[in-house]
Amino acid sequence: MATAARSGTRLGxxxxxxxxxxLIREVVNFSSYWRSATFSSTVEPTIYLLAFGFxxxxxxxxxxxxxxxxxxxxxxxxxxxxxxxxxxxMFGTFVKYQFQRTYDAxxxxxxxxxxxxxxxxxxxxxxxxxxxxVPLVVALAFGLDPAWGMLVVPFVSFLAxxxxxxxxxxxxxxxxxxxxxxxxxxxVLTPLFLVAGTFFPLSKLxxxxxxxxxxxxLHHCVELVRHAAFGFHSWDAARVAVLVAFGLAMWRxxxxxxxxxxxx
Amino acid sequence: MPDELAIRLRGAVKRYGPITAVDGLDLDVPIxxxxxLLGPNGAGKSTTMRLLTAQAIADEGELEVLGFKLPEESxxxxxxxxxxxxxxxxxxxxxxxxxxxxxAYLYRIARAERHDAIERALVMANLVDRRDTRVDKLxxxxxxxxxxxxxLVHRPRLVLxxxxxxxxxxxxxxxxxxxxxxxRAEGTTILxxxxxxxxxxxxxxxxxxxxxxKAVAAGPPxxxxxxxxxxxxxxxxxAPARLAEVEVAAAAAGLRTRRTGTSIAVLxxxxxxxxxxxxxRRPANLEDVFVLLTGEEIE
Numbered sequence: 001m002a003t004a005a006r007s008g009t010r011l012g013x014x015x016x017x018x019x020x021x022x023l024i025r026e027v028v029n030f031s032s033y034w035r036s037a038t039f040s041s042t043v044e045p046t047i048y049l050l051a052f053g054f055x056x057x058x059x060x061x062x063x064x065x066x067x068x069x070x071x072x073x074x075x076x077x078x079x080x081x082x083x084x085x086x087x088x089x090m091f092g093t094f095v096k097y098q099f100q101r102t103y104d105a106x107x108x109x110x111x112x113x114x115x116x117x118x119x120x121x122x123x124x125x126x127x128x129x130x131x132x133x134v135p136l137v138v139a140l141a142f143g144l145d146p147a148w149g150m151l152v153v154p155f156v157s158f159l160a161x162x163x164x165x166x167x168x169x170x171x172x173x174x175x176x177x178x179x180x181x182x183x184x185x186x187x188v189l190t191p192l193f194l195v196a197g198t199f200f201p202l203s204k205l206x207x208x209x210x211x212x213x214x215x216x217x218l219h220h221c222v223e224l225v226r227h228a229a230f231g232f233h234s235w236d237a238a239r240v241a242v243l244v245a246f247g248l249a250m251w252r253x254x255x256x257x258x259x260x261x262x263x264x
Numbered sequence: 265m266p267d268e269l270a271i272r273l274r275g276a277v278k279r280y281g282p283i284t285a286v287d288g289l290d291l292d293v294p295i296x297x298x299x300x301l302l303g304p305n306g307a308g309k310s311t312t313m314r315l316l317t318a319q320a321i322a323d324e325g326e327l328e329v330l331g332f333k334l335p336e337e338s339x340x341x342x343x344x345x346x347x348x349x350x351x352x353x354x355x356x357x358x359x360x361x362x363x364x365x366x367x368a369y370l371y372r373i374a375r376a377e378r379h380d381a382i383e384r385a386l387v388m389a390n391l392v393d394r395r396d397t398r399v400d401k402l403x404x405x406x407x408x409x410x411x412x413x414x415x416l417v418h419r420p421r422l423v424l425x426x427x428x429x430x431x432x433x434x435x436x437x438x439x440x441x442x443x444x445x446x447x448r449a450e451g452t453t454i455l456x457x458x459x460x461x462x463x464x465x466x467x468x469x470x471x472x473x474x475x476x477x478k479a480v481a482a483g484p485p486x487x488x489x490x491x492x493x494x495x496x497x498x499x500x501x502x503a504p505a506r507l508a509e510v511e512v513a514a515a516a517a518g519l520r521t522r523r524t525g526t527s528i529a530v531l532x533x534x535x536x537x538x539x540x541x542x543x544x545r546r547p548a549n550l551e552d553v554f555v556l557l558t559g560e561e562i563e
Contacts, residue, residue, distance in 0.1 A: 264321065
């Protein structure tokens with residue numbers, strides 16, 4: 001006995017309708033939680049900016065040739081990007097597969113894990129692109145001079161946000177329980193966040209720490225944003241390349257981790 | 265064509281470590297029929313359902329859905345399937361209509377048809393008045409109707425229903441049966457897993473009884489009953505000692521029995537040569553077949 005005549009052809013990889021479908025789900029859902037997401041993604045970096053900028057800024061007036069408020073104001077863009085990408089990706093992904101079983105529903109539709117992960121990361125990266133600009137706007141209000149270069153900040157934030165979103169999705173894919181996230185937050189994210197050149201320049205650190213800092217994608221995000229505000233350097237293209245490489249590597253890792261998790 | 269198959273499984277095997285959840289399963293679901301997958305908990309029904317959407321990948325065997333080979337062509341098959349899972353995975357902070365809208369996109373319904381598709385699903389689930397209600401404000405029965413309607417929004421050729429009425433009260437189950445029956449009347453092919461015998465008997469054209477990951481019997485419900493349990497059975501009630509006697513006597517007379525918890529049912533009375541114990545006579549049913557084939561003991 002033959003099976004039913006097939007209608008339609010085999011579908012390809014990374015199809016636009018599949019990615020659009022997952023994005024639409026996120027956009028529709030966002031209407032129900034945008035207030036809290038926007039609050040946590042913008043208020044926290046702004047507090048860092050104000051606390052460090054004015055608290056520490058009263059002790060240290062200039063750092064690496066910039067006024068300290070401007071130094072921190074440009075640096076906390078990366079903090080906003082991290083907080084609005086890695087964290088929602090970790091917790092959101094875990095909740096969606098473990099508690100809400102959303103991914104089971106989506107993967108029963110014509111969507112593959114690769115498309116699901118890609119769409120989720122693009123969505124989080126887009127939010128990071130927007131939220132990343134908030135500290136810069138606050139810094140402008142506190143006297144940072146506007147510059148044309150700042151127009152690239154949303155794109156830098158998007159690019160870095162994509163990598164961190166994929167990082168968060170990977171962690172959620174490998175974690176067996178939500179408690180395991182504490183290890184990653186304490187041992188990985190907090191050090192990377194502090195040693196990124198956000199609050200103090202890496203140039204005053206020991207040599208090994210400077211080399212380690214160059215491996216920190218967040219550091220490149222900090223530097224690119226700072227240069228966008230104060231003038232680009234010749235090495236900035238390399239920094240973009242590092243963020244692209246970070247994004248691509250984390251993207252494949254996230255797909256691997258989630259396929260392992262979602263497909264038996 | 266009547267002998268075209270919507271689902272064809274040959275020797276499907278799925279192992280989870282030392283456990284073999286599906287163990288050489290053959291399954292045919294002809295186009296336009298409703299097939300019930302009946303079996304106790306842990307028989308492999310849900311794993312079979314996951315194999316059909318390639319959310320589980322078989323270790324061995326040939327699997328075809330709507331003419332597409334699994335797992336490599338699964339996405340094309342999924343585009344024409346609707347799936348209502350056992351565990352509710354609706355977006356609870358969204359409204360009824362928003363849930364359907366999201367799936368209208370996921371199932372790639374063309375923009376011009378999207379509105380009508382959502383309206384049709386709302387009518388089918390009898391949720392037109394609730395379109396703007398958030399899912400977490402719906403009753404359990406409404407949520408289950410929405411879960412099924414969500415699977416139908418793109419007019420799938422094949423619908424997979426995993427335990428569609430589990431945990432619902434009798435009135436709500438009847439509502440859902442009416443919904444599934446309407447779908448059947450439209451000619452949609454349905455594969456439905458259930459451990460409710462009445463559900464399988466009412467809705468399924470053919471039933472496949474699963475035990476330990478294997479098919480132990482398949483056929484139309486009435487034929488299965490006639491073949492395995494005969495036409496008539498007698499229920500004997502009494503103290504445990506009396507029941508044990510009846511069991512021994514029936515075995516000696518070559519009759520099959522099963523325990524029901526409160527009585528002994530002696531089956532296949534048609535084969536008995538007048539030596540029938542005293543008790544309540546009743547027609548044999550699918551439950552008799554189910555217990556005979558899947559075992560009386562709970563593991």
